[in-house]
Structures are given as structure tokens and as C-alpha cells.
Amino acid sequence: MMRRRQLLGTVAGLTAAGVAGVGTIPGAAAQSGTLRVASVGPMTGQYAAFGAQLRAGAEQAVADINAAGGVLGQQLALEIGDDACDPRQAVSVANQMASRQVKLIAGHFCSGSSIPASKVYAEEGVLQISPASTNPQYTDAGGWNTFRTCGRDDQQGQVAGAYIAKTYPGKKVAILHDNSAYGKGLADETKKSLNAAGTTETMYAAYTPGERDYSALVSRLKSSGVEIIYVGGYHTEAGLILRQAKEQGMPVTLIGGDALVTNEFWQIAGAAGEGTLMTFASDPRKRPSAAEVVQRFRAKNIDPEGYVLYTYAAVQIWADAAKKANSTDPKKVSDTLKSGGPWNSVLGPISFDRKGDVTVPDYVFYVWKNGSYGEV
């Protein structure tokens, strides 16, 4: 029964994708005067939950902008790309998007994908606003085309390291990461600020993402008497590590970054997830600037959790900048984005610095309780 329902859902999904695709047939689109924008992220694979967030945000933003008359008299057509968080696939999707003359990429999700893809976009003249890639390298590389609506791992790591040192003095801390651009970057920044605050971690190690058995690692943590685990990595692995730690009777608190901000984390960790902490920007759903849009999402039965609103903002800010620049030329829009702020978005007013980072990032701590998360 359940299988049939999922099959039906898939068929419906495919049909919907087909219909969406019709609006973006190359010749037709160019003639009817539409502008192509795209959202690229992990639409399949184990991080597909985040891809769905990016997609939901971009779809709603495009619909809202089109309803209000489009950009410079042209309607927007949304394309969805799937990089599965794989750097190689990200580059090939990036080439594909560039060849389709997409004006804006609201993506990618994983830093490991965003960084190589941004080089392709820079060469091909495509503007990229990532709603989620927090690795400093993404904008530090100095591309003219890279922006992000989220914060950076050095800011996130600073907050996390200082918090751990202050809240858990004298406890044994392990720092783990998955060797991805995002995970390792975050773990390193956290380690730096933790060490600066005078706490030295008991263990610093990498694990292989995509596996399911972390029991050996967990036993090792247990024998070192670790009480706090900081994970620079994604929710699947963090959830599994935590679940297996509780199975082995370890009273441990897990602390992670913004990649744990999905309900899937709780589904995986189960009751073991209780009390897990993570850094994320203060809940954008609760900001007055988002109230109206949040209602529109809720009416469609979508919870604008995690990165949904960040993706919405990426498209929204780009549209406003294009209007202000009176051009969709990516370089002109890029200059306008950097000089013309603050931009009023669902996230509130946002300004970009010369690198394309938001000027006022605000990381706060969230805690998982009873299957939902809230600010500490």
C-alpha cells in the first residue's frame, strides 16, 4: 500500500518536473522573453533533504516574483540542477547551466560542490548566490561572482568553540569531521577557537561519510572518556554516531553545525538526539520580514525550515539588484549587489561586503528537544 502511494507520488513528481521543464525549452524561452534562474543542490543522494529545501525556496521566490510582474518586464523560469553533493557532478551541472545561459544560480548546497562550480560560473559569466555553503574558501577565492546569504564557518566555528569552552569547562571534547570542504573547514575553525579559549581536545579524527557502522569509532571515544563530541559533518553521519554512542551506553552531548538543521536528523538519531546542540542563524522563520512568506509556505504545507528562506532570499535579492542595476548582466548585478545594499529580504535587511559575504552574520545555538529544535 505504502509502496503504491510512493510510486504515485513519484509519478506525480515526474509529471510536475516535466511540466516545469516545458517552460524552459531553449528556443521557446528565449523568444517569449523569460529569464532563466536555477537552483542547484543535492536533489538525490543522502543529502536530498537539503536539496528539497533549496528547491522549495527557489520555487516560491520565482512564483512570487513572477506574480509581481517579473524582473525588468521579463518572467523568470526556474531550472533545477542536481549535483548530489559530488564535486565532479557539480562541475558538469555548472557547465550545463552556463550553456543554458542561466543568469543566477541559487546554490549549490555543499561547500565541496559550490567551490569548484563557482570557478566554472566565473568563467562563463554566471552569478552565484549560495544559500548554504559556509566554507570560507568559497568567497575568499576572490571570484567576482560569488555571494552567500548564509554565514561562514570561521564565524560559526568561533561561536561553537567559544561556547564549548565556556559551557563545558574541564570536560573531554572530541572533534570529528568527514573530510569534506564543509565538515573539515568547520571542525578546524572550531578547534582553533576552542584551543584559543584554553581547552585542548582529547581527540581529533576524520570518519568516512556514507558508512553506517561507526561503532569502532564510538568505542574509541568511549574509552577516551569523551563527554562532548563536536561533529563537522552532515546530519546522517552525526545522527548515526549519536545513535550508536547511546547504544553503547555513552552519556554524551553532540554539538554540530548548521547541517543538522533538518528534521531528518531527528528521524535518524531518534530519542538519542535529545539535547543535541547546533549553530545556526537565529530562526529566520520568526523574523517579521518573513512572516508573510512563511504563511504562503505553510498554506502549501511546506515547513520553511533550514535553508528554504535562505534560498528564497538569494533569488529575491538578485531580482531586486537586477531591477536596481536596470540590467541582468551578471557583472553589473554583482557590482550593484556589493554597493547597493542593504537589500530588504525575507531574512531582513542584508548587505554584502567586497567578497560577497553577508556583513552581519548571527550564529546562535539551537537545541533538539522532543523532535523539534529551538533556540537555546
Add this chain to the structure above:
Amino acid sequence: MAYALQQLINGVSLGMIYGLIAIGYTMVYGIIGMINFAHGDIFMVGAFLSLIGLLLITSGGMLDGTAAIILVLALSMVFTALYGWTVERVAYRPLRGSFRLAPLISAIGMSIVLQNYVQVAQGARVKPIEPVVQGGFTLMRDGSFAVQLSTMQILIITTTLAILAIFTWLVTRTPLGRAMRACEQDRRMASLLGIDTDRTISVTFVIGASLAAVAGTMYLLRYGVIDFYIGFLVGVKAFTAAVLGGIGSLPGAVLGGLLIGLIETFWSAYFSVQYKDVAAFSILILTLVFMPTGLLGRAEVEKV
């Protein structure tokens, strides 16, 4: 000491799952001399089928506890066996007698078909379940370190051993097993002597697939998270286990699985966690350099 014991428990329960899947590789290789690359994906299908079974049974509220798990296991074994049988019938049997690489390529194709089919039918996102089998025992304490043996680990180890005993009995003591061994030694001669070789090969695939289903169910219950891609990594490890133990040998497959599980676990326990796969595969290469047929494999005698 306590730490090593804990890691031993971790390694054995991981190795048992590899071993169960490795049996499927080794049996098929034994009987038709072909690597069934789709076997890892049959395992994945088994895990999905048991997930569906589990959801049906628990949501219906018909049963709970042990009865539910046995029922899920049985359902998954039956349906996965059906997949195994179909794969053989559709992709391998028409190519029997063709050149050696043909079934290998169709096996890779079958693996992709199964993966994409599950991805489309079940969605690309991971499927988590709440822990079903909970609880465990504290075996011993060493200072603050408590050695835990979970009920799930006991379940995995006992189920694997029981199933292994049943199938060893099947292969060594029954007419069916005799037919399988005859096919393994010389298929043409076996068919001349009145053995239905096609049927025997089908049965081999059915057995291999139902063992993969057991592994899939255990995997689902133990880790609680599956997706359409799990067959690949686990399949590679299990295949390695089969080669390490000596491909074609049933006890070798389980031994190989155990060894891979233990090497991975103990390497992570005492050396670097991220290099455990490097360690496992290095040991595989070393073993094959000095024992080309694997640990328990027989050297192939060319019959004249």
C-alpha cells in the same frame, strides 16, 4: 582488555553482515564462475523490502516484538529470493554459453537497473526508522569503561550462525546440495547425468538472494538508515570478503567477512579511523600475493 573486547563485539557483528552477503557472491561464483555484481543491490532490495514489511506490520499493529521480526525476515527473504530468481532468469540465463564477459556486463547493468528502480520507486532520500530492537547487557567494567553487548548484536550473530548452519546442511547433506556441488565441478557432466542444471543454478540464486535479504533486514534493524545506494559499498566489502576467504568456499566467505569486519574495526580502534579501508584492502592484496586462491580456496585443477 575491556576495550579490545568491545571492539571485538563491534567487529564480529559487522563482519557477520559482510559474511552473509559474501556467501551469495561465493555461491554464484562457485556454480557458474561469474561475479554477480548485482548481488550488493539485491541486498539493498532486501533491506527495502524488510522496511516495507516492518512498516506494514507495525502500523497495522498486528504484531510486535519477536514475532514481527521473524515475519519481516521471512517476507523479505521470500520476496528478495524472487528478485534473485528474476535477475538470473532475465539477465544471466540467456547469456549462458555466451563469451565470459557477457554475463559480467549484464550483471553490472542489472546492478544499475536495481539501484535506479529503487531510487525512482522509493525516492532518493534516506529512509530512517526508529530503533526496533533495543536494550543490551553490560558484560564487564574496566574503570569507567563498560563493555556493551546490545540485543541487536546478539540477534545478528545468532541469526547468521543459525542460517549458516542451515545452508551448510543444505549444501552438504541434501540431494539439492549434491546437485549444486556436481554443477560446480562440471556442469556438462552433471547435466549428462540427469541433473537439471538450469534449475540448480536458479536455486543457487534464490538461496544467495534470501541470505542477502537476511543481511538486509539485520542491516536495517541495526543501523536504522537505508537508501538506494547502500548496496554498493557493502557489496564491495562483501565481494572482497569472498575473495579473501577464497571465492567458491562457503566457510571461506564467512571467515573473509569476519576478517574484513575485524580488520576495519581494530584498525579504527588502534590506528587511524580514516585509513581503515586502506588497511583492509592492503591486507587483501598481501593475502592474495601469498595465497592466490584466498584463505580457504582450492586451487583450480584444469580437467583434461
